[in-house]
Amino acid sequence: MAGQQPARAALLGALGAAAASPSLPALAFETYKDPSGAWEFKYATGLQKSESKLWSYFLRDLIEPLESVGVRVSETKRKSLDEIGDATEVGKRLLADSVPNGAPSEIISATTQYDREGRRQDIIEYAYQWKFDDNMAKQLGRKRFQLHNKALVMIERKKQFLVQASVEEPRWAISGDLLCTALDTFKLNA
Numbered sequence: 483m484a485g486q487q488p489a490r491a492a493l494l495g496a497l498g499a500a501a502a503s504p505s506l507p508a509l510a511f512e513t514y515k516d517p518s519g520a521w522e523f524k525y526a527t528g529l530q531k532s533e534s535k536l537w538s539y540f541l542r543d544l545i546e547p548l549e550s551v552g553v554r555v556s557e558t559k560r561k562s563l564d565e566i567g568d569a570t571e572v573g574k575r576l577l578a579d580s581v582p583n584g585a586p587s588e589i590i591s592a593t594t595q596y597d598r599e600g601r602r603q604d605i606i607e608y609a610y611q612w613k614f615d616d617n618m619a620k621q622l623g624r625k626r627f628q629l630h631n632k633a634l635v636m637i638e639r640k641k642q643f644l645v646q647a648s649v650e651e652p653r654w655a656i657s658g659d660l661l662c663t664a665l666d667t668f669k670l671n672a
Contacts, residue, residue: 510526510527511524511525511526511527511663512524512525512526512527514539515671516538516539516555519671520555520639520670520671521553521555521643521668521669521670521671522667522668522669522671523553523645523663523664523665523667523668523669524663524664524667525541525551525661525663525664526660526661526663528543529541529542529543529549529550529551530542530543530544532550534552536552536554537552537553537554538553538554538555539552539553540552540553543657546649546650546653546657547618548627548629548648548649548650549648549649549650549653549657549661550647550648550661551645551646551647551648551661551664552644552645552646552648553643553644553645553646553664553668554642554643554644554646555641555642555643555644556641556642556644557640557641557642558637558640558641558642559640560637560642561637562602562637563594563602563604563635563636563637564602568592568594569592569593569594569604569605569606570589570592572592572604572606572635573589573592573604573606573608574589576606576608576633576635576644577589577608577610580631580646581608581610581612582610582612585610585611585612586610586611587608587609587610587611588608588609588610589606589607589608590607590608590609591605591606591607592604592605592606592607593605597636597669597670599670601636601638601670602636602637603634603635603636604634604635604636605632605633605634605665606631606632606633606635607630607631607632607633608631608632608633609628609629609630609631609651610628610629610631611626611627611628611629612626612627612629613625613626613627614626614627627650627651628650628651629648629649629650629651630648630649630650630651630654630658631646631647631648631649632646632647632658632662632665633645633646633647633665634646634665634668638670639670643668643670645664645665645668646665647661647662647664647665648661649661
């Protein structure tokens with residue numbers, strides 16, 4: 483019994499210290515609304531807006547440079563994703579457009595879902611391997627990376643919408659779901 487007293491005192495002391503320390507900030511989300519009012523989505527607080535030639539709206543993590551969320555809106559003559567084919571075919575086209583030539587890549591999953599208004603949305607999860615530019619390689623001390631991506635693709639109002647979350651593969655389990663909030667909450671406004 484005497485040997486249990488110090489352990490109990492240590493446990494109670496640790497609980498007291500934990501109770502006295504300030505609580506961690508609650509996980510919060512911000513909403514971005516396109517200036518035209520056509521679309522919006524939610525994203526995790528902490529991502530920073532960055533300029534990008536490829537994305538209509540682009541957010542990235544300043545500490546983990548490969549963690550990002552991007553939205554690309556482009557004009558199209560297509561009336562629906564049906565003109566491209568099933569979700570797997572949409573995924574193949576997405577990889578052809580977004581993965582560097584010669585990069586090993588794979589489609590992890592390709593599914594179709596419908597929003598509340600019945601509009602088709604394809605969800606494509608894919609990964610590819612590539613190399614950092616020389617400056618980034620020096621900064622990080624390595625030359626290669628594997629990027630895990632999940633994208634929502636839809637066509638509406640003569641526009642193609644692509645919402646994509648990207649995370650380096652080893653961090654997908656940590657950050658993937660959090661960044662995919664953008665896909666889960668993306669909606670077109672009436």
